[in-house]
Amino acid sequence: MSSESLEKLGLFFDELNRVRVWEPEAADKTNDLKDECKDFSQKITDFHKISNEFLTSIQNLSKHVEKERIKALGSSNLLKSMAKQRETQRKQYKSLIIEKSTELERLRVQHQSLLKIESEQQDIIDQIQMY
Template sequence: MAQAALGAAGLHFDELNKLRVLEPEVAAQTAQLREQCRAFVDKTAEFQNIVGSLIELVDQLAKAVESEKMKAIGARNLLKLIAKQREAQEQQLQALIAEKKMQLERWGPGPSACLAGTGSSTRLSAKSKRTRTNSSTSSSSRSRGF
């Protein structure tokens, strides 16, 4: 009967015979809820740690990707520069070839055309070369007014 009177007043005894304000079932549920909350907080903290490390990893990968991207852009620009340099060199060589062809046409068939393999033709070509040199010198001196 004492327990009933205490129960009506909202006081209860637990399994250790300690006086409690809550009913033993409600106290057990409260303790269980407290443990579940602690487990949830621990799991949330663990999740935050995992997410933090994942963010760090993604940041490192982003930096590495950005670095490789800059290297690729630099390499592409270098290749474009090399291609332009080759194109410019090719144009210079084409101009040089055209200039040499013009010189060759002005000079006419040179000594190499007369070198068929005989000694007399070599003397003949040397003689024609001297003649050509003399005639070009005299024509240039005439054009200067001498």
């Protein structure tokens, strides 16, 4: 039988003279498509792997950023607390200064009064001694 009559029956010979059910061109295109699909599948697998690594990196970075944000908030709150504490302490010192100044003034007046009384008493003693 000739190759044309075999082709009519759906049998073909490839370049290595093997019997094929498909035309050699269709078989070659099918093999090429199979190879391209395999390459595409590998690229998808690689992309999936890279995507997962990227997501993991982003999640780790996100956790680190959140941790640093919380630390910054804590520091900010501590700073505000210290500022309020200093303001409270400043007000306490101011009140204490006013209190001590008032006491000082009261003691000055008392001292002046006692000096006056002492002077008057000394005058009386001096007058008594003169008689």
